[in-house]
Structures are given as structure tokens and as C-alpha cells.
Amino acid sequence: MTDPAMEPTTAEMLPVADGSRVRTVVGALLRRHRGRTAAVVVLFLAAAALGVVMPACLGRIVDAVASDTGLSVVSGWVAAAAVGAVGAVAVTLWATRVLTGLVQDLLAELREDVFASAMRLPVSTVDDGERADLLSRVTGDVDAVAEAGGNVAPTLLSAGFAIGVSAVALAAVDPWLALAGLASVPCYVLGTRAFLRRSRVVFRTVRIREASRSQAVLDAVDGAETLAAFVGTDHALERVRERAAASIDAQIEGVRVANRLFRWINSGELVGLSAILATGFLLNLQGTITVGLVTTAALLFHRLFDPVGRLIFGLDDIQRATVGLARLVGVIDLAAASSSTMTDSRSPVGGAADGVAAPPGIRVRDLTFRYRTTDRGITQVTLDVPPGTTTALVGTSGSGKSTLARVVAGHHPPTSGRVLVDDTPYYLSQELHHFRGSIADNLRLGAPDASRDEMVSALRAVGAEWAVTALQDDPAADPTDSRESPVPLDEGRIQQLAVARAFLADPAIVILDEATADVGLHHRDAVEAAIAVLRTDRTALLIAHRLEQAATADRIAVFADGRIVQHGTHAELLASPGPYRESWLAHRPHPTQHTEPTREAETP
Numbered sequence: 001m002t003d004p005a006m007e008p009t010t011a012e013m014l015p016v017a018d019g020s021r022v023r024t025v026v027g028a029l030l031r032r033h034r035g036r037t038a039a040v041v042v043l044f045l046a047a048a049a050l051g052v053v054m055p056a057c058l059g060r061i062v063d064a065v066a067s068d069t070g071l072s073v074v075s076g077w078v079a080a081a082a083v084g085a086v087g088a089v090a091v092t093l094w095a096t097r098v099l100t101g102l103v104q105d106l107l108a109e110l111r112e113d114v115f116a117s118a119m120r121l122p123v124s125t126v127d128d129g130e131r132a133d134l135l136s137r138v139t140g141d142v143d144a145v146a147e148a149g150g151n152v153a154p155t156l157l158s159a160g161f162a163i164g165v166s167a168v169a170l171a172a173v174d175p176w177l178a179l180a181g182l183a184s185v186p187c188y189v190l191g192t193r194a195f196l197r198r199s200r201v202v203f204r205t206v207r208i209r210e211a212s213r214s215q216a217v218l219d220a221v222d223g224a225e226t227l228a229a230f231v232g233t234d235h236a237l238e239r240v241r242e243r244a245a246a247s248i249d250a251q252i253e254g255v256r257v258a259n260r261l262f263r264w265i266n267s268g269e270l271v272g273l274s275a276i277l278a279t280g281f282l283l284n285l286q287g288t289i290t291v292g293l294v295t296t297a298a299l300l301f302h303r304l305f306d307p308v309g310r311l312i313f314g315l316d317d318i319q320r321a322t323v324g325l326a327r328l329v330g331v332i333d334l335a336a337a338s339s340s341t342m343t344d345s346r347s348p349v350g351g352a353a354d355g356v357a358a359p360p361g362i363r364v365r366d367l368t369f370r371y372r373t374t375d376r377g378i379t380q381v382t383l384d385v386p387p388g389t390t391t392a393l394v395g396t397s398g399s400g401k402s403t404l405a406r407v408v409a410g411h412h413p414p415t416s417g418r419v420l421v422d423d424t425p426y427y428l429s430q431e432l433h434h435f436r437g438s439i440a441d442n443l444r445l446g447a448p449d450a451s452r453d454e455m456v457s458a459l460r461a462v463g464a465e466w467a468v469t470a471l472q473d474d475p476a477a478d479p480t481d482s483r484e485s486p487v488p489l490d491e492g493r494i495q496q497l498a499v500a501r502a503f504l505a506d507p508a509i510v511i512l513d514e515a516t517a518d519v520g521l522h523h524r525d526a527v528e529a530a531i532a533v534l535r536t537d538r539t540a541l542l543i544a545h546r547l548e549q550a551a552t553a554d555r556i557a558v559f560a561d562g563r564i565v566q567h568g569t570h571a572e573l574l575a576s577p578g579p580y581r582e583s584w585l586a587h588r589p590h591p592t593q594h595t596e597p598t599r600e601a602e603t604p
């Protein structure tokens, strides 16, 4: 039944941690909760120990009855068996409760670590194919580990302890009987191996085909009217029939795989129990063991049936969780490695970088960066942006402006060379994004503690008076309220809010990556004015959308083919021959002509 199209395809691109590293991380997580981890171990051990009280008492009862001991002795053993059974249930429930709480906390910490690491990964580490891998890790793998940890761990841990304690108790009753029980092991091993070989693929196929059948049903129901009007419903029904049949096939195969395992397990139980009874019979004939003890041994062995089955069925989940964990730890380690590389290459100005105290602002030295996928980027860029000034980057599309901005912002670690900054740059990208929630929510992303007055002055500063009115009418300036913005937001307003957000964050360095590119002519002036306010008295790199905007900067760097080919003030560049002057003159507006939409970014 294997359908190659449905087999899992894993293009492993990001690193996967090895077993010992995963154990170290899990060990470190557990050490953070030493007390509870110890409590879980003690409680499960106690539950397993209480679990053997009943078989022990039943053996005593058999011996007491066989030797005609009085009723009071038998009643005593019955009472002890009952206490053991009730105690085992109560302590197991208690242990499971403590373990569930512990596992939930561990998972929450792991999830936070993984998300934080994924957010810290430099963009360059995650190219297109890898991005899908990263996404599947922070969703699918986290879910797999959570599922296994939350649901399966308590079952498996109790099964593990029950097996261990029962096996020890069996050996304590009589080592020969314990050895006889081992006759079941080959059946368990062979069955488990056969099961694991097939279970992953089969159960995954079951899930995929069930999802596909549900989708076909939903499509047919949702689109019933359209289907009836245009193509008739036969085709859709045929599709539902086909997918249902495929899903049933997969489920039947799943049941077969499980049944095969049951056959092996049952065979193991039969072989082991028969071996124990036969050995017990012989030992009893020799007079070395009582019937009661053989009964106890048989019951102890019988106690293993359920936990062994649970353990084998849970192995698939454990395997998935282990693989998931290895992939998650891979992301955490990659982020740690990347941030140490970044610290090496992007040092704060004033640090011991070249052994010389550097002035504040932005200093870029011999900076080369290559994208791994295209081998394109920027080459040997050197640039100084003195504090409190703006340098505009201009150049044709693909000349390297955004790449320089992203490396300075810390999104890409340099391939070689250095970026020296005296504060973490605030990166305002050209991508327009309005987050769900009120205007207050959107503004507080950059400054979570901002008061209403601070938000109002940031909005006023960037000329977003419309938002001030909305904010004052909006009780959502209260941080607990996250209703949608009460005013309609167009591209210009969204970008104005983004600039106000930057303003509230009050960074010393701003990087403005074509912040007006997508807002359209209608809103451009408002956004450009907001940006002009934002960069006042700040150190700014401005990827200029138009030469008129670039001309307002203190200095201008002209990019071509990944290099800076001209650098100077607007006046200096106009005075010297070169691409900037050519472009400016080529787009010089005719005296009678309105200035828009000239000198677009394809400059110079």
C-alpha cells in the first residue's frame, strides 16, 4: 500500500543535534527542576513497589489456603492486597500529576528557547529551502515533542518503573523463575523490530489519507452549489469515494501492523508464562518453592503484559519526539553559534575593535557579504556615518543598498570586514505590516511601557494627527485592551505608524530601507516628512526612494554592482562627473513641468 507520493520527504538542511548533545540539553533542563524530577522518580518507584504488593499477597493467600491456615491470616493478606492495590492507584495518580506539571514546564521552557533562537538566527543562515525546514521545526517538531512529552511520558514512565520493579521482584522470588520469564524476550524483540519498521510510514499514511478524505468531503459540501451548477456532483462524489477507499485501505493496513505486533506480544506472554509455570512445577516437585510463590511469580510476570505493550506502542512516539528534540536542539545550537560569529564581526564602536577607540556613529570597513545561494552581495564597502547625520544610499536595483543596510542592522554576519556601531540599529523595512490589534498595541510593539502621552507625542511628531484622534477615542490605550484599530488604515497610515513606533523606541541609529517604496505617490509626502523627523539628530542610513529625498541627506553613497562608486554631499556629487550627476540631470524637471513622478529609485 505504500504510496511513494505520500512518503515523508525530509530535506534536512539546518543542523540536527546528536544524541549526546540532546541528552545534555534535556539533562540541563531537568537539573533546573531537580526537586520535582526527584519527586517524580520517587513517586513512580513507590507506585511500582506498591503494585507488587497484590501479587505477593495473593501468593501468600494460596499458600495459606493450601496449608489450611486460619481465616484470620487469609483475611489479613486480603486486606494487605487491597491496601497495596488502592495505594498503587493513588500514588500513580499523584506521580502522574507531578510529572505532567513538570513536563508542561519543561516544554514551555524548551518552546521559548527554540522560538527565541529561531528569532535570533541571522536571515542569511536561513535561505529559502531552510526557511521551510525552520518553520516545520518550530511548529511540527515542537508539537511532536509536546504530544510525546505531555501524553506519552507519564504512561511510559509508569510502564518503565512497573517493568523494572516487577522484574526485580520476580528475581527476588526465585532467580530461576525470572530466567524462565526471559524466554519471552525474543518474541518481544522480533515483534518490536517488525512494528517499528512499518509503523512510522503506515500511521503517517493513515493521517495523510484521513486528512485528504476530510478535505474532499469539505470541498464537496462547501462547493456543492457551484458543482451542481457547472459540472454536476458526480465528479466530487467520485473523489470522496476514492479518498475514503484509500483512507480505509490505510487504516486496514494500520490495524494489520498493530495486530502483527499483538501476535508477537501474545506469543511472548504465552512462552514466558508457560516457561515460568513449567519451571515452577519442576521446582515445586523438588520441594524448593511453594505453589504460592509460583503463583506470585506468574502474577508478577502477568503484571508486565500491559506495561510492555504500552512501552512498545509508545516507542514510535518516543522515536518521533527524539528526532524532533534533536532538530530543535539543532536550532538552539545554530543560533548560539551564529550570535557568537556576529559578536565577533559587529563590535560596538568604542570597543577594543582595532585597539583604537572609535568615534560613535556607524563605521563600515572593507565589508564584503555574499549570499550563499547567488554568490551576489556587496564587495569591499567602506563608509563612515558620523553621529547625528544621515547618509543616503542610492543606486540601481540590485546594486547592493539593501544588503549593506541588512548587514549593518545585524541581519547578516559579514563574510569579511567589519561593521562598528555604537548602539543597536533600529531597522525600518519597506515591508508594510500592520499587526492585529489597536493603534496602541501597534505602537507599544517598539516600547511596551509607553504611556498614552508618549504615544501621542510620537504620533504628533511624525504628523499622524489622524491617529492621535483615534488613540484618544480608543480605550485601548489601556494595555490590556487589544481591539482592532477603530480607523481604517491604508498603506501610508501603516507606514506612518511604523515610523511612530520607531520614534517611540528612540534608537540612536536608524536604518530606513526604502520606507516609502510601497506607499504610493498619494502618501509619499506624509511618510517622507515623518522619516525626516525620525532621523533628525539620529545617525541614519537612508535607502532613498527618490533623488530629491537623497538630496536632503548630509551625505550620499552611490552604489553600483555591489560597490560604492561615489560618495559625498549632494553639492559635491553634482559638481563632479559621474552617475549621480548624470542621473540628476537626466531627471531634472522641466521648469513648467510638475515634479512628480521623477527621480524614482532606479538611480542613478
Ligand SMILES: Nc1ncnc2c1ncn2[C@@H]1O[C@H](COP(=O)(O)OP(=O)(O)OP(=O)(O)O)[C@@H](O)[C@H]1O
Pocket (backbone or CB within 6 Å): 371, 372, 373, 374, 375, 376, 377, 378, 395, 396, 397, 398, 399, 400, 401, 402, 403, 404, 559
Ligand atoms: N536574499 C537574497 N539571496 C540571494 N541573493 C540576493 C538576496 N538579496 C539580494 N540578493 C542579490 O544581491 C545583490 C544586491 O541586492 P540588494 O537587494 O542589496 O540590492 P538593492 O540595491 O537593495 O536593490 P533594490 O533597490 O532592488 O532593493 C543583487 O545581485 C541581488 O540579486
